[in-house]
Amino acid sequence: MLMNYARLFAGMKTQKLDAIVATMPENVTYASGFWAMSQWIRRGPQAYVLTPAEGRGESAVIASTGLIDLVTHPDVWVKDIRRFGKFIVDRTPDISLDAHDSRIETLLAQADDGEAVAALVRAIKDRGLDRARIGVDEIGILPQYWDKLAESLPNATLVRAADVFRYARAIKTPEEIARLRRSAQIADMSISAALAVAREGATEMDLARAFHAKTINEGGYPVLGCIGVGPRSAMTNVQPSEQVMHAGDIIRFDVGGRYNHYRADIARNAVIGEPSAKVKTYHRAICAGLDRAIGMIKPGVRVADVFHAAVNTVRQEGIPHYQRSHVGHGIGLDGYDAPNIAPSNDDVFEEDMVICVETPYYEMGLGGLQVEDTMAVTRDGVDSFMLSSTELRIL
Amino acid sequence: MLMNYARLFAGMKTQKLDAIVATMPENVTYASGFWAMSQWIRRGPQAYVLTPAEGRGESAVIASTGLIDLVTHPDVWVKDIRRFGKFIVDRTPDISLDAHDSRIETLLAQADDGEAVAALVRAIKDRGLDRARIGVDEIGILPQYWDKLAESLPNATLVRAADVFRYARAIKTPEEIARLRRSAQIADMSISAALAVAREGATEMDLARAFHAKTINEGGYPVLGCIGVGPRSAMTNVQPSEQVMHAGDIIRFDVGGRYNHYRADIARNAVIGEPSAKVKTYHRAICAGLDRAIGMIKPGVRVADVFHAAVNTVRQEGIPHYQRSHVGHGIGLDGYDAPNIAPSNDDVFEEDMVICVETPYYEMGLGGLQVEDTMAVTRDGVDSFMLSSTELRIL
Numbered sequence: 001m002l003m004n005y006a007r008l009f010a011g012m013k014t015q016k017l018d019a020i021v022a023t024m025p026e027n028v029t030y031a032s033g034f035w036a037m038s039q040w041i042r043r044g045p046q047a048y049v050l051t052p053a054e055g056r057g058e059s060a061v062i063a064s065t066g067l068i069d070l071v072t073h074p075d076v077w078v079k080d081i082r083r084f085g086k087f088i089v090d091r092t093p094d095i096s097l098d099a100h101d102s103r104i105e106t107l108l109a110q111a112d113d114g115e116a117v118a119a120l121v122r123a124i125k126d127r128g129l130d131r132a133r134i135g136v137d138e139i140g141i142l143p144q145y146w147d148k149l150a151e152s153l154p155n156a157t158l159v160r161a162a163d164v165f166r167y168a169r170a171i172k173t174p175e176e177i178a179r180l181r182r183s184a185q186i187a188d189m190s191i192s193a194a195l196a197v198a199r200e201g202a203t204e205m206d207l208a209r210a211f212h213a214k215t216i217n218e219g220g221y222p223v224l225g226c227i228g229v230g231p232r233s234a235m236t237n238v239q240p241s242e243q244v245m246h247a248g249d250i251i252r253f254d255v256g257g258r259y260n261h262y263r264a265d266i267a268r269n270a271v272i273g274e275p276s277a278k279v280k281t282y283h284r285a286i287c288a289g290l291d292r293a294i295g296m297i298k299p300g301v302r303v304a305d306v307f308h309a310a311v312n313t314v315r316q317e318g319i320p321h322y323q324r325s326h327v328g329h330g331i332g333l334d335g336y337d338a339p340n341i342a343p344s345n346d347d348v349f350e351e352d353m354v355i356c357v358e359t360p361y362y363e364m365g366l367g368g369l370q371v372e373d374t375m376a377v378t379r380d381g382v383d384s385f386m387l388s389s390t391e392l393r394i395l
Numbered sequence: 396m397l398m399n400y401a402r403l404f405a406g407m408k409t410q411k412l413d414a415i416v417a418t419m420p421e422n423v424t425y426a427s428g429f430w431a432m433s434q435w436i437r438r439g440p441q442a443y444v445l446t447p448a449e450g451r452g453e454s455a456v457i458a459s460t461g462l463i464d465l466v467t468h469p470d471v472w473v474k475d476i477r478r479f480g481k482f483i484v485d486r487t488p489d490i491s492l493d494a495h496d497s498r499i500e501t502l503l504a505q506a507d508d509g510e511a512v513a514a515l516v517r518a519i520k521d522r523g524l525d526r527a528r529i530g531v532d533e534i535g536i537l538p539q540y541w542d543k544l545a546e547s548l549p550n551a552t553l554v555r556a557a558d559v560f561r562y563a564r565a566i567k568t569p570e571e572i573a574r575l576r577r578s579a580q581i582a583d584m585s586i587s588a589a590l591a592v593a594r595e596g597a598t599e600m601d602l603a604r605a606f607h608a609k610t611i612n613e614g615g616y617p618v619l620g621c622i623g624v625g626p627r628s629a630m631t632n633v634q635p636s637e638q639v640m641h642a643g644d645i646i647r648f649d650v651g652g653r654y655n656h657y658r659a660d661i662a663r664n665a666v667i668g669e670p671s672a673k674v675k676t677y678h679r680a681i682c683a684g685l686d687r688a689i690g691m692i693k694p695g696v697r698v699a700d701v702f703h704a705a706v707n708t709v710r711q712e713g714i715p716h717y718q719r720s721h722v723g724h725g726i727g728l729d730g731y732d733a734p735n736i737a738p739s740n741d742d743v744f745e746e747d748m749v750i751c752v753e754t755p756y757y758e759m760g761l762g763g764l765q766v767e768d769t770m771a772v773t774r775d776g777v778d779s780f781m782l783s784s785t786e787l788r789i790l
Contacts, residue, residue, distance in 0.1 A: 025438070035634075041730060042731060068631070086720045088719060089759060090757060090759070091758060091760055092761050095760045101626075101759040105759065138537070139438050139537065140438065160538060212607075212611045212617075213611060213612075216617070217608075221617060222607075223436055235464035237464055325481045325482060335436060362483070363484075363487055365486055365487030365490045
């Protein structure tokens with residue numbers, strides 16, 4: 001189970017919601033297990049999951065008929081499927097279908113609801129929620145569909161509720177932690193694979209090809225691939241080019257794909273040949289800041305306190321002018337889940353958060369130095385997902 | 396140049412727009428060349444491009460400071476950059492920066508606008524457009540940001556305008572056609588790479604790994620990877636599994652990544668060993684339907700007529716019960732640009748459309764058969780991007 005129902009229900013209670021509707025791909029997958037491919041790879045396709053408040057009825061998934069094979073996938077735990085739109089799937093006469101295909105056949109035999117909002121409205125009415133206070137994740141639903149929903153439910157109160165999902169997603173379930181661990185480890189192994197081809201004369205693209213090939217070989221999917229060498233490594237979002245590596249060049253990885261839909265985001269550095277004294281000092285400083293942050297994190301510790309400790313440690317240990325707007329963030333189906341580890345954040349760490357902690361430093365002319373680890377918050381500290389150390393690798 | 400300014404201006408004129416604002420990642424890239432990474436890989440991050448109507452002023456890009464290295468990329472042709480938010484990039488003292496880094500330094504030295512809507516509002520006011528009729532792509536802007544924009548411009552009229560971009564994007568520029576051709580050809584070569592490892596005992600995942608590795612090696616990025624064997628190939632959105640291939644199995648590819656941000660979407664079939672007579676007949680029928688469609692397409696031909704001709708040909712040539720809701724679609728930055736080749740579409744084909752034409756057939760119990768080609772519409776026909784034929788490959 002991906003969704004933390006207890007946490008979602010608590011968030012809904014705070015907002016006095018009788019039901020909540022997921023509309024953006026991350027929340028649709030989160031609330032049902034349904035990977036609605038078309039909305040993941042495009043903007044606009046609609047898929048929804050209706051989750052009534054505790055004790056108010058079962059969840060329902062609203063899916064385009066064209067996604068019927070994905071909404072019947074064994075990972076989808078919501079049983080009430082409402083489909084909309086025409087899509088033709090035939091079947092060989094006079095043969096018996098397996099359980100999965102039989103379920104598709106049954107669903108296709110039912111009348112569809114024409115379009116997405118009509119299907120959602122029927123699911124809401126079937127649960128007696130048409131006068132309810134309904135939270136709607138405002139990020140994935142098209143504005144004209146929101147309008148149609150409001151018109152179709154004149155006695156309901158619709159409120160924007162993407163933040164309730166964000167609140168729920170911050171505390172991971174065991175299945176989410178397992179996927180995130182694997183995702184981070186695939187990224188970590190992919191950095192090692194890229195470093196195996198790093199040498200003078202190789203290009204950023206050579207590293208990127210080795211990186212992504214390893215990600216794919218391990219069952220992951222490429223997403224974030226910022227890999228830069230030399231001064232280009234100072235570009236925050238550096239996209240691999242034909243830039244050739246030279247002796248003394250910094251290599252910066254800020255990378256991570258998806259595994260079973262869950263994101264990775266880690267960072268490491270290497271140098272071709274002997275690093276300069278400045279690079280060694282600066283890298284030690286960012287590692288010290290990272291270690292300080294990680295050493296502090298446990299349930300109840302203030303997020304802002306960790307931010308300040310990390311930044312101050314980097315300053316004391318060798319980059320006196322170090323400044324940051326955050327030193328990390330949660331991670332899950334979204335690459336930036338709560339909490340944002342920033343000075344303005346009054347929240348505390350909680351058990352089963354999964355977080356990326358990072359102390360990047362970008363200097364035009366020199367390059368970029370960045371270490372970023374991913375870990376789960378445990379009862380009394382953290383459980384790191386990393387396979388490699390943060391040390392500056394000398395190639 | 397990616398954007399077809401003449402077509403956009405024509406679409407704006409029809410809607411009486413004095414300016415238009417791109418907000419979803421596809422439209423932001425389209426209107427400026429700016430690949431706003433964070434909004435491509437997540438939902439919520441805001442980036443905008445303001446394009447005044449012809450003769451009403453230059454365009455402006457509104458970008459998070461954290462994306463400063465991407466918004467200054469040489470592919471971005473819009474020169475007025477408005478940044479928002481805090482992000483720290485240092486520079487080595489006493490060295491000279493190259494032109495790109497100097498530009499970053501200059502932009503960072505200017506005051507930022509705090510947040511996205513404030514930056515957009517200032518760009519609008521600077522152009523004297525604060526009493527104008529402004530089209531806003533409603534898909535990428537968060538609803539609360541739309542509200543803030545409306546409050547900040549009480550004398551302007553805001554109208555939803557994603558469809559104006561969709562209209563413009565339908566007719567490609569030469570740069571777009573070049574990228575789409577390469578993207579389709581990478582997908583085509585990747586199918587060949589996957590088929591090179593296809594044999595009894597290999598798995599869907601083996602094919603997928605070979606497919607994506609080739610895509611990456613050619614400089615593409617994986618997106619769509621529906622690869623299924625045997626009865627699983629009938630699943631429209633089949634995701635590669637550990638399913639093993641057996642003699643007689645159909646292999647269906649419905650695949651395509653991105654190259655330089657532009658999508659591919661093509662389909663091919665193979666069979667392990669000798670196909671059944673039914674499979675041979677059905678595959679010939681869908682190829683005949685595809686050929687019929689492609690043979691008809693040229694500027695001025697009605698889209699709906701091509702739909703009916705394709706479906707009727709497949710029926711006549713061997714699948715009498717064949718039904719479809721569409722037989723293809725445009726392709727560009729979005730995998731489904733206009734036109735949708737559907738019976739209800741009253742539009743005609745136009746020169747420089749880039750389209751995917753497809754005649755898929757899904758039969759539970761048998762498998763999925765699908766041929767899909769990508770091509771540009773030329774003055775008197777089509778220019779196919781494909782390297783391989785649609786023939787059923789016997790392995």
